[in-house]
Amino acid sequence: xxxxxxxxxxxxxxxxxxxxxxxxxxxxxxxxxxxxxxxxxxxxxxxxxxxxxxxxxxxxxxxxxxxxxxxxxxxxxxxxxxxxxxxxxxxxxxxxxxxxxxxxxxxxxxxxxxxxxxxxxxxxxxxxxxxxxxxxxxxxxxxxxxxxxxxxxxxxxxxxxxxxxxxxxxxxxxxxxxxxxxxxxxxxxxxxxxxxxxxxxxxxxxxxxxxxxxxxxxxxxxxxxxxxxxxxxxx
Ligand SMILES: Nc1ncnc2c1ncn2[C@@H]1O[C@H](COP(=O)(O)OP(=O)(O)O)[C@@H](O)[C@H]1O
Ligand SMILES: [Mg+2]
Numbered sequence: 133x134x135x136x137x138x139x140x141x142x143x144x145x146x147x148x149x150x151x152x153x154x155x156x157x158x159x160x161x162x163x164x165x166x167x168x169x170x171x172x173x174x175x176x177x178x179x180x181x182x183x184x185x186x187x188x189x190x191x192x193x194x195x196x197x198x199x200x201x202x203x204x205x206x207x208x209x210x211x212x213x214x215x216x217x218x219x220x221x222x223x224x225x226x227x228x229x230x231x232x233x234x235x236x237x238x239x240x241x242x243x244x245x246x247x248x249x250x251x252x253x254x255x256x257x258x259x260x261x262x263x264x265x266x267x268x269x270x271x272x273x274x275x276x277x278x279x280x281x282x283x284x285x286x287x288x289x290x291x292x293x294x295x296x297x298x299x300x301x302x303x304x305x306x307x308x309x310x311x312x313x314x315x316x317x318x319x320x321x322x323x324x325x326x327x328x329x330x331x332x333x334x335x336x337x338x339x340x341x342x343x344x345x346x347x348x349x350x351x352x353x354x355x356x357x358x359x360x361x362x363x364x365x366x367x
Contacts, residue, residue: 133160134159135319136157136288138156138157138193139155140153141153143180152343153190154173154344156338159335163333164321164322164336166337168325174340175323177340178290178292182213183199194210207286220265220277225261225263233282250283257275275309278294288318288319289313289319291322292323294324295307295330296326307330310322322334327355328355332352334351334352336350337349337351
């Protein structure tokens with residue numbers, strides 16, 4: 133059974149038809165990427181999956197069951213979104229941001245255990261616990277944003293442009309962590325504008341253009357596709 137199945141998804145903003153009937157699936161244990169340029173509709177798809185923007189048509193199934201309509205119900209079903217541009221609480225410390233991600237957990241022990249899991253992935257965060265998140269580097273902020281989502285113990289992690297604005301070495305570190313998170317049993321769906329690295333680590337990829345998929349295939353194959361390289365990957 134698919135971890136996530138999206139069929140004929142449509143999203144409108146008033147008269148703007150931002151997502152025009154896209155269908156895709158994510159199997160358990162996969163990394164799947166949706167790649168497209170600015171304004172293609174990537175974030176809109178993510179917002180719809182997270183329950184922030186209502187679809188105007190189509191259906192979404194999580195493990196065969198309809199997606200709940202309220203964001204907190206969706207989190208409870210095991211979906212967690214790392215939004216574009218991190219959206220951290222910049223005046224709050226690293227520790228406070230992590231605890232905000234754990235709002236589903238009541239007992240201190242499991243919060244501690246989840247925090248420990250984040251430190252295994254990103255050891256630097258342990259050293260930064262008392263620091264305000266707004267003063268972290270871009271890479272550290274992305275690590276914190278991913279960790280905050282991990283705190284809800286998701287089955288499916290949604291990443292909206294996780295490498296946006298990061299230096300190449302940091303991009304590589306983030307990609308390696310995404311592989312590790314998947315290897316630890318979390319299914320990953322990410323959208324990216326900087327597509328090469330995302331496609332290279334993806335089991336499958338979808339190319340999104342003006343609200344429509346124009347191509348799909350194994351991630352590494354798409355990453356090598358000359359036509360796609362010309363159009364999306366800067367040659
Ligand atoms: N809140 C909104 N209201 C109206 N139009 C929007 C809104 N958010 C996004 N759009 C439009 O929907 C289209 C897709 O946007 P978006 O999903 O943010 O694309 P991407 O994430 O791929 O850059 C764009 O044309 C954008 O201008
Ligand atoms: Mg976006």
